[in-house]
Amino acid sequence: MSRPLKIAAAQLGPIAREETRTEVVARCLKLMEEAHALGVELIAFPELALTTFFPRWYFEDQADIDSFFETEMPSAETQSLFDAAKKYQMGFYLGYAELVKEGDTTRHFNTTIIVDKTGEIVGKYRKVHLPGHSEYEDWRPFQHLERRYFESGDLGFQTFDAFGGKMGMCICNDRRWPETYRVLGLRDAELVMIGYNTPVHYPQAPEHDHLQDFHNELVMQAGAYQNGMWIVGVAKAGKEEGCDLIGGSCIIDPTGQIVAQAKTLEDELVFFEADLDRCDEIRKNVFNFQRYREPENYTPITEPKKS
Amino acid sequence: MSRPLKIAAAQLGPIAREETRTEVVARCLKLMEEAHALGVELIAFPELALTTFFPRWYFEDQADIDSFFETEMPSAETQSLFDAAKKYQMGFYLGYAELVKEGDTTRHFNTTIIVDKTGEIVGKYRKVHLPGHSEYEDWRPFQHLERRYFESGDLGFQTFDAFGGKMGMCICNDRRWPETYRVLGLRDAELVMIGYNTPVHYPQAPEHDHLQDFHNELVMQAGAYQNGMWIVGVAKAGKEEGCDLIGGSCIIDPTGQIVAQAKTLEDELVFFEADLDRCDEIRKNVFNFQRYREPENYTPITEPKKS
Numbered sequence: 001m002s003r004p005l006k007i008a009a010a011q012l013g014p015i016a017r018e019e020t021r022t023e024v025v026a027r028c029l030k031l032m033e034e035a036h037a038l039g040v041e042l043i044a045f046p047e048l049a050l051t052t053f054f055p056r057w058y059f060e061d062q063a064d065i066d067s068f069f070e071t072e073m074p075s076a077e078t079q080s081l082f083d084a085a086k087k088y089q090m091g092f093y094l095g096y097a098e099l100v101k102e103g104d105t106t107r108h109f110n111t112t113i114i115v116d117k118t119g120e121i122v123g124k125y126r127k128v129h130l131p132g133h134s135e136y137e138d139w140r141p142f143q144h145l146e147r148r149y150f151e152s153g154d155l156g157f158q159t160f161d162a163f164g165g166k167m168g169m170c171i172c173n174d175r176r177w178p179e180t181y182r183v184l185g186l187r188d189a190e191l192v193m194i195g196y197n198t199p200v201h202y203p204q205a206p207e208h209d210h211l212q213d214f215h216n217e218l219v220m221q222a223g224a225y226q227n228g229m230w231i232v233g234v235a236k237a238g239k240e241e242g243c244d245l246i247g248g249s250c251i252i253d254p255t256g257q258i259v260a261q262a263k264t265l266e267d268e269l270v271f272f273e274a275d276l277d278r279c280d281e282i283r284k285n286v287f288n289f290q291r292y293r294e295p296e297n298y299t300p301i302t303e304p305k306k307s
Numbered sequence: 308m309s310r311p312l313k314i315a316a317a318q319l320g321p322i323a324r325e326e327t328r329t330e331v332v333a334r335c336l337k338l339m340e341e342a343h344a345l346g347v348e349l350i351a352f353p354e355l356a357l358t359t360f361f362p363r364w365y366f367e368d369q370a371d372i373d374s375f376f377e378t379e380m381p382s383a384e385t386q387s388l389f390d391a392a393k394k395y396q397m398g399f400y401l402g403y404a405e406l407v408k409e410g411d412t413t414r415h416f417n418t419t420i421i422v423d424k425t426g427e428i429v430g431k432y433r434k435v436h437l438p439g440h441s442e443y444e445d446w447r448p449f450q451h452l453e454r455r456y457f458e459s460g461d462l463g464f465q466t467f468d469a470f471g472g473k474m475g476m477c478i479c480n481d482r483r484w485p486e487t488y489r490v491l492g493l494r495d496a497e498l499v500m501i502g503y504n505t506p507v508h509y510p511q512a513p514e515h516d517h518l519q520d521f522h523n524e525l526v527m528q529a530g531a532y533q534n535g536m537w538i539v540g541v542a543k544a545g546k547e548e549g550c551d552l553i554g555g556s557c558i559i560d561p562t563g564q565i566v567a568q569a570k571t572l573e574d575e576l577v578f579f580e581a582d583l584d585r586c587d588e589i590r591k592n593v594f595n596f597q598r599y600r601e602p603e604n605y606t607p608i609t610e611p612k613k614s
Contacts, residue, residue, distance in 0.1 A: 128601050131593070156604050176593065178485035178533055179605045186607045204592045211562055215532060218563055222529035225522060226485055255518055256525055285511045286438070286483065294435050295609050297463050298486045300493045302602050302609045 003276040005163055007191070008040045009232050011249035013266035014240030015052045021077035024050050027267055029084055034269050036088040041117065042163050046236040047095035047127075047172045047195035048110065050078070053236065054097075055132065055149055056142040056199075056243055065149055069099035069108060073121070086119040091163060093193040093232075095171060097150075098126070110150045112169050112195060116162050123160035125169040126153025129177055140203045142243050146173075157183040165190040165276040168229070172196040175233070176219050178226070179301065185227030186289065190276045192229055194220065197236045200244040212246050217258065225256030228282025230274050238265035254279045310471055310583040314498070315347045316539050318556035320573035321547035324359045328384035331357050334574055336391055341576050343395040348424065349470050353543040354402035354434075354479045354502035355417065357385070360543065361404075362439065362456055363449040363506075363550055372456055376406035376415060380428070393426035398470060400500040400539075402478060404457075405433070417457045419476050419502060423469050430467035432476040433460025436484055447510050449550050453480075464490040472497040472583040475536070479503035482540070483526050485533070486608065492534030493596065497583045499536055501527065504543045507551040519553050524565065532563030535589025537581050545572035561586045 010031040015024055028045060035043050048054075054068040073096065074082045085092055091114065098111035110127035130152055132144030157180060159166045168189030174180045175194045184192055200212050208215075216233070224231045230253060237247035250261040251272040260272040283289070317338040322331055335352060342350050355361075361375040380403065381389045392399055398421065405418035417434035437459055439451030464487060466473045475496030481487045482501045491499055505523060508516050515522075523540070531538045537560060544554030557568040558579040567579040590596070 128604050129599060131599065152601060173599075176533065177600075178489060178529070179600075179608060182485065183605060183607050202593070205588050208562060208588070211564070215563065218525070218529050218532060222485070222525050222533075225525060226483065226529075255515060256522065257518070281512050281515070286509070290612055292436060292438065292480075293484075293486075293612060294459060295611060297435050298490060298609045300490050301486060302605045304602060305597055305600060 003164055005042060005165065005191070005274050005276055006038065006040045007232055007251065007272060007274050008035045008038070008043045009234040009249040009251060009262070009270040010035070010043050010045050011234055011247060011262045011268045011270065012046050012049060012236045014238040014245070015236065017052045017241055019052065021050045025077055025080055028081060031267060031269055032084050032088060032090060035271070036090060038271050040090055040271065042091045042093070044093040044193040044232045044234045045095065045195065046234050047112070047197050048097055049095045049195065049236065051097070052241055053197040053245070055145045056241070058136045058143050058145060066099060069097040071099050071101070073098070073113065082115060082119040085115050085117060089117045091116045093169060093195070095195040108150050109153055110146065110171055112171055112193070114160055114162060114167055114169065122162050123158070123167060123169065124155060125158070125171065126155050127171040127174060128153045128157070129173045129180070131173040141201065142199070157187070159184060159187040159189045168192040170194050172198065175223065176215070178223065181223035181227045181229070185229060189227070189229050190279045191232070191274065193232045193234070195234050198246045200246055213248050216246060216248050217250070220250070220252055221256040221258065224252040224254060225282065226287060228254040228279045228287050230254060230276070230279070235262070237262070254282045312470055312472065312498070312581050312583055313346050313348045314539055314558065314579060314581050315342045315345070315350045316541040316556040316558060316569070316577040317342070317350050317352050318541055318554060318569045318575045318577065319353050319356060319543045321545040321552070322359045322543065324548055326359065328357045332384055332387055335388060338574060338576055339391050339395060339397060342578070343397060345578050347397055347578065349398045349400070351400040351500040351539045351541045352402065352502065353541050354419070354504050355404055356402045356502065356543065358404070359548055360504040362452045363548070365443045365450050365452060373406060376404040378406050378408070380420065389422060389426040392422050392424060396424045398423045400476060400502070402502040415457050416460055417453065417478055419478055419500070421467055421469060421474055421476065429469050430465070430474060430476065431462060432465070432478065433462050434478040434481060435460045435464070436480045436487070438480040448508065449506070464494070466491060466494040466496045475499040477501050479505065482530065483522070485530065488530035488534045488536070492536060496534070496536050497586045498539070498581065500539045500541070502541050505553045507553055520555050523553060523555050524557070527557070527559055528563040528565065531559040531561060532589065533594060535561040535586045535594050537561060537583070537586070542569070544569070561589045
């Protein structure tokens with residue numbers, strides 16, 4: 001082990017609609033305390049980790065929507081996470097709904113941050129691949145209105161120098177798209193953190209419901225292997241407000257193998273001591289990008305969509 | 308089933324160096340006969356299916372190298388495959404080493420073709436992602452001189468209207484690169500055929516040898532799911548001239564599930580009745596490219612390599 005990093009996925013069980021941010025943060029702090037006992041240096045929380053997964057409902061009143069968003073980070077309710085980072089010398093990845101005021105306009109993003117061991121925000125990402133739909137659809141048993149409540153992220157897929165390596169982030173549906181991993185890989189990401197809220201039930205193709213765990217693992221394992229990177233996938237899991245969410249939070253090594261995985265659908269810590277140098281096993285061999293990629297053959301991938 | 312297509316992977320066991328093309332073709336014809344009894348309409352043979360996998364040796368004399376290449380297709384030795392296609396009304400995908408004379412120069416490609424039910428060549432592909440190395444390396448237990456004996460394909464990843472759908476091809480190492488599937492997917496491929504010769508032993512990272520089957524399945528299953536396409540992966544398998552090759556030939560549906568797979572490392576037929584319309588289950592939903600792709604975020608993927 002030449003660049004060891006003790007990492008953890010902090011899976012969260014369901015968050016009820018009436019649960020306050022303070023109550024959720026207390027659950028997160030408990031997982032950080034547990035992680036500290038293991039010497040964890042970097043802990044990852046899920047997508048939209050501070051509230052219930054609100055895009056499952058259609059709200060008419062913008063104030064109702066905005067109540068799920070953070071206007072500052074840290075906030076009064078989340079400051080204790082930053083304090084714990086400093087106290088435990090443990091960085092974190094956290095997902096939340098971000099409301100940005102720009103003059104008279106407000107913008108809404110599905111956002112994650114990386115906070116370092118000193119409690120400083122050192123990286124931000126805004127979800128690019130928004131799934132679901134933008135209008136109310138009455139045939140659905142629950143809505144998936146991410147395309148109504150968020151705009152697509154404007155920061156691209158960046159990497160950040162932290163924790164002795166190159167860190168990357170993406171969010172939920174981003175993990176299904178191989179371009180996500182590839183752009184991060186081309187930017188030398190060694191560890192990518194991915195929070196998700198994934199319903200078991202996919203109303204458009206319910207015949208695939210039983211494949212949700214398989215697909216979750218398949219895309220993350222392929223992304224890890226094809227780019228020679230560590231991946232931490234972390235779920236909000238369990239039956240949340242009547243909607244079943246998959247679990248399966250896991251840590252994947254650069255060969256694509258799952259080396260640690262959640263066993264429950266509840267608050268649960270998944271731990272592994274990673275070696276960031278292991279990325280070289282892949283990146284210097286089978287996926288030596290500089291030697292083996294053939295970008296002149298890839299041009300359709302970046303062509304604009306037909307309007 | 309609204310667009311059914313009976314397909315088969317025709318896995319080949321090892322081909323000895325002294326085995327003639329005529330002998331190999333006889334093995335292929337036997338598999339076609341077996342496939343015909345099942346009503347197969349399209350059968351896929353492996354990469355470089357007519358000879359032993361010759362890039363494992365270093366040859367100094369160009370005539371020795373060229374002896375493994377075809378200068379015409381069909382040739383006297385392969386005509387019977389084309390005749391069988393017509394007789395059985397069964398198209399095929401076939402890999403071979405292609406030597407092209409252009410004036411005073413000769414060019415060498417690792418090539419596959421699609422032949423339709425009338426025995427006509429309707430598509431050609433030349434391998435883009437060449438693995439291995441270009442100079443003799445004496446530390447290796449066997450060579451992998453694809454980068455010496457072939458040039459990178461000049462035809463890109465095209466799709467072809469045949470068998471009632473859009474057909475795509477790639478070869479061996481191409482299948483490890485997500486860009487391969489994505490370009491074919493953006494060009495509406497519904498079925499992609501992939502022949503391979505994959506040594507069990509990877510000399511640069513022998514600690515990964517036990518993962519060869521896992522990686523083979525992982526990349527093809529991810530490619531199928533992430534693009535909503537059928538995949539036929541077909542191996543040359545078994546111990547060939549002292550070199551162990553993986554098998555695992557399989558048919559994968561557009562959800563990424565392996566629906567049929569070889570059980571041996573020998574000549575073996577793997578059969579499935581596919582429904583090309585099932586691509587829509589994925590392409591019209593979770594991977595609706597027109598709706599959900601975000602190409603402006605993918606630009607690093609097509610940037611030229613640093614020189």
